[in-house]
Amino acid sequence: MAGKGGWRILTAAGLLAALLSGCGKGGDDDTVKPKLDSLWAERLKYCSECHDPDRDPDYDGPDMSTQASFLAGLKEQDHSDYGDWNIGSDCSGVPFIDPEKPGNSLIMAALVLSYSDQISADHGKCDTSYSYHNDVSESFDAEKDADLISALKTWIANGAKDN
Ligand code: HEC
Numbered sequence: 001m002a003g004k005g006g007w008r009i010l011t012a013a014g015l016l017a018a019l020l021s022g023c024g025k026g027g028d029d030d031t032v033k034p035k036l037d038s039l040w041a042e043r044l045k046y047c048s049e050c051h052d053p054d055r056d057p058d059y060d061g062p063d064m065s066t067q068a069s070f071l072a073g074l075k076e077q078d079h080s081d082y083g084d085w086n087i088g089s090d091c092s093g094v095p096f097i098d099p100e101k102p103g104n105s106l107i108m109a110a111l112v113l114s115y116s117d118q119i120s121a122d123h124g125k126c127d128t129s130y131s132y133h134n135d136v137s138e139s140f141d142a143e144k145d146a147d148l149i150s151a152l153k154t155w156i157a158n159g160a161k162d163n
């Protein structure tokens with residue numbers, strides 16, 4: 001009996017270890033590189049589920065349906081470029097992607113809590129879109145998505161190039 005119980009505990013511990021190591025590595029995030037191609041394939045292509053004027057005729061924000069439109073629509077653009085976009089975020093004047101400055105790019109604030117807090121504080125406690133993305137499970141988790149966050153940050157720090 002004792003032997004059987006011990007085997008069961010070992011198996012449970014083994015399964016747990018396997019699960020934890022799988023999560024710790026962040027699954028597919030392992031392969032994400034600080035390049036637009038890689039970021040797109042890993043995650044950004046799914047943003048068009050909402051950010052796509054073809055899917056939603058009432059949508060007046062940036063078109064994220066292709067890599068090219070994603071870059072053109074966000075890099076060095078801000079709220080004033082989308083005056084009709086009905087949005088709760090009021091961090092006006094902060095670029096969606098500020099090349100070489102991830103710490104001043106609203107895309108980081110919209111997806112990552114620590115950037116949201118920082119950018120909001122830097123700009124008169126403006127409201128970012130972080131809580132919206134978090135509510136719909138689109139935000140990036142500091143631990144689980146650490147590789148993805150790091151790759152996005154480095155890509156912007158390197159000038160947000162079309163690479
Ligand atoms: C489920 C729908 C949905 C998905 C998927 C989604 N978003 Fe959004 N996003 C929104 C909405 C709605 C807003 C406006 C929220 C508000 O009113 O604050 C928004 C706002 C934004 C903004 C503006 C930020 C600001 O504070 O002004 C950016 C940038 C953005 N999203 C990027 C992304 C990126 C990048 C992805 C993919 C990783 C993504 N979104 C996925 C719905 C979505």
